[in-house]
Amino acid sequence: MTEYSADVVVLGGGSGGYAAALRLAELGKDVVLVEKDKLGGTCLHRGCIPTKALLHAAEVADAARGAEEIGVQATFAGIDPARVRSYREGIVAKKFKGLEGLISTRGIRVVAGEGSLEAGPAVRVGDDLYRASDVILATGSYTRTLPGLEIAGRVLSSEQALDLDVVPARVVVLGGGVIGVEFASVWRSFGVEVTIVEALPHLLPAEDVSSSKALERAFRKRGIAFHLGKRFSSITETAASVTVSLDDGTTLDADYVLVAVGRGPATAGLGFEEAGIGLERGFVQTDERLRTTVPHVWAVGDIVAGLQLAHRGFAQGIFVAEEIAGLAPVLVPDIDVPRVAYSHPEVASVGLTEAQAQERFGAEGIRAYEYNLAGNGRSEIIGTSGIVKIVRRVDGPVLGAHLVGDRVGELITEAQLAIGWEAHPEDIAPFIHAHPTQSEALGEAFLALAGKPLHAL
Numbered sequence: 411m412t413e414y415s416a417d418v419v420v421l422g423g424g425s426g427g428y429a430a431a432l433r434l435a436e437l438g439k440d441v442v443l444v445e446k447d448k449l450g451g452t453c454l455h456r457g458c459i460p461t462k463a464l465l466h467a468a469e470v471a472d473a474a475r476g477a478e479e480i481g482v483q484a485t486f487a488g489i490d491p492a493r494v495r496s497y498r499e500g501i502v503a504k505k506f507k508g509l510e511g512l513i514s515t516r517g518i519r520v521v522a523g524e525g526s527l528e529a530g531p532a533v534r535v536g537d538d539l540y541r542a543s544d545v546i547l548a549t550g551s552y553t554r555t556l557p558g559l560e561i562a563g564r565v566l567s568s569e570q571a572l573d574l575d576v577v578p579a580r581v582v583v584l585g586g587g588v589i590g591v592e593f594a595s596v597w598r599s600f601g602v603e604v605t606i607v608e609a610l611p612h613l614l615p616a617e618d619v620s621s622s623k624a625l626e627r628a629f630r631k632r633g634i635a636f637h638l639g640k641r642f643s644s645i646t647e648t649a650a651s652v653t654v655s656l657d658d659g660t661t662l663d664a665d666y667v668l669v670a671v672g673r674g675p676a677t678a679g680l681g682f683e684e685a686g687i688g689l690e691r692g693f694v695q696t697d698e699r700l701r702t703t704v705p706h707v708w709a710v711g712d713i714v715a716g717l718q719l720a721h722r723g724f725a726q727g728i729f730v731a732e733e734i735a736g737l738a739p740v741l742v743p744d745i746d747v748p749r750v751a752y753s754h755p756e757v758a759s760v761g762l763t764e765a766q767a768q769e770r771f772g773a774e775g776i777r778a779y780e781y782n783l784a785g786n787g788r789s790e791i792i793g794t795s796g797i798v799k800i801v802r803r804v805d806g807p808v809l810g811a812h813l814v815g816d817r818v819g820e821l822i823t824e825a826q827l828a829i830g831w832e833a834h835p836e837d838i839a840p841f842i843h844a845h846p847t848q849s850e851a852l853g854e855a856f857l858a859l860a861g862k863p864l865h866a867l
């Protein structure tokens with residue numbers, strides 16, 4: 411056995427882990443980053459980036475289909491899965507190379523191999539032991555499934571769905587959360603017959619109900635079928651197809667089933683419990699400063715209960731790095747983390763839903779205003795519909811923003827700043843939004859809540 415030492419060992423080189431390592435190196439710390447697969451983790455190789463590349467291919471397919479309508483001569487001749495794959499892989503490869511370069515330039519020692527936590531704190535990789543003053547756990551998450559549903563054959567996780575080298579004729583998507591609606595959206599644009607099954611009453615059930623309903627309207631219009639409030643009951647598979655049965659007796663035939671019912675924390679078998687780390691439903695227990703139950707061991711990213719998003723992982727990684735360096739950084743509460751589903755149309759939000767705001771401040775204590783994108787010139791030009799809904803405290807700050815429509819993910823930052831800085835709509839109303847932009851829809855909502863609507867009643 412060889413022993414090494416470092417200031418900090420980071421276990422897992424995904425969004426949370428590599429962000430922590432980069433910031434620690436910037437702060438002059440000697441960092442070891444242990445990764446068993448590829449730096450960049452789920453987001454870069456199997457999540458955010460490749461799925462958004464697929465969604466862009468889907469957008470181009472839709473644009474080709476609709477081109478004639480706006481006087482552009484183009485036809486949609488079909489999808490070439492091999493070309494889509496090489497486009498997607500090319501993007502991931504470029505980003506991966508860039509990340510590897512950055513990690514090496516910052517002088518971070520990368521150890522390839524599967525690590526496990528030991529008391530000390532230390533991380534064991536094979537016969538080697540890496541001791542450090544602090545250890546950061548960042549081992550990420552895996553696809554959950556349901557009892558009686560094994561991911562194999564025609565039953566796919568998001569990872570296998572990404573790798574599918576055919577455009578299927580019919581797909582059933584189990585789960586109407588972000589991953590489910592994004593894949594449903596891509597497949598529909600590729601010409602697939604798609605049916606989503608969601609156990610809760612709405613698609614994207616964690617979003618403001620008006621966003622969920624707007625997405626459901628848009629999906630219905632696109633021919634995406636969904637069963638809401640229905641549960642998976644069983645599945646039968648033949649060589650050529652699958653039949654999914656629901657708890658109300660409905661049966662759905664398809665070529666493939668995508669299981670998108672959530673992601674569990676990757677914390678088993680890594681020595682966490684043996685080293686004294688408290689777990690709750692598999693997630694690492696932390697306090698608000700991301701300290702685990704063992705001194706000098708921290709946790710970031712998807713293994714910490716809450717929103718499983720790459721940018722939350724980045725923020726938590728930076729936070730812990732600065733905390734270790736004694737900089738007393740400000741906390742990053744989940745409620746301030748922006749959320750985007752990149753489907754067609756997109757759904758973006760930050761802050762409280764109207765229902766959460768009512769619960770906190772009472773129905774009389776808040777005001778919500780919904781601006782319809784039908785009044786927004788740029789949205790009309792690009793052919794999208796949807797809503798911008800802003801929730802404010804009566805005579806107080808903006809509490810939440812909920813947007814639906816193509817490209818609205820790019821608008822969420824303004825609302826995020828307003829919420830983070832506790833701005834009142836009256837503070838934002840004087841700031842001019844360029845015309846014609848989709849951002850004007852946000853401006854209109856702020857103007858209306860400030861009592862001076864422009865293109866609205």
Ligand SMILES: Cc1cc2nc3c(=O)[nH]c(=O)nc-3n(C[C@H](O)[C@H](O)[C@H](O)COP(=O)(O)OP(=O)(O)OC[C@H]3O[C@@H](n4cnc5c(N)ncnc54)[C@H](O)[C@@H]3O)c2cc1C
Nearest residue numbers: 422424425426446451452453457525550711712718719720
């Ligand atoms: C299909 C899909 C689409 C997504 N789209 C988005 C999106 O658009 N936007 C967004 O914000 N989020 C998205 N996410 C979520 C995002 O990918 C995760 O929130 C993010 O990757 C979490 O970062 P992490 O560092 O916690 O974990 P991960 O990125 O999973 O990284 C963990 C790393 O640890 C390594 N590891 C695990 N165990 C060990 C061990 N014992 N030893 C050494 N290494 C180990 C793994 O190999 C991995 O590289 C998506 C996820 C999926 C699945």
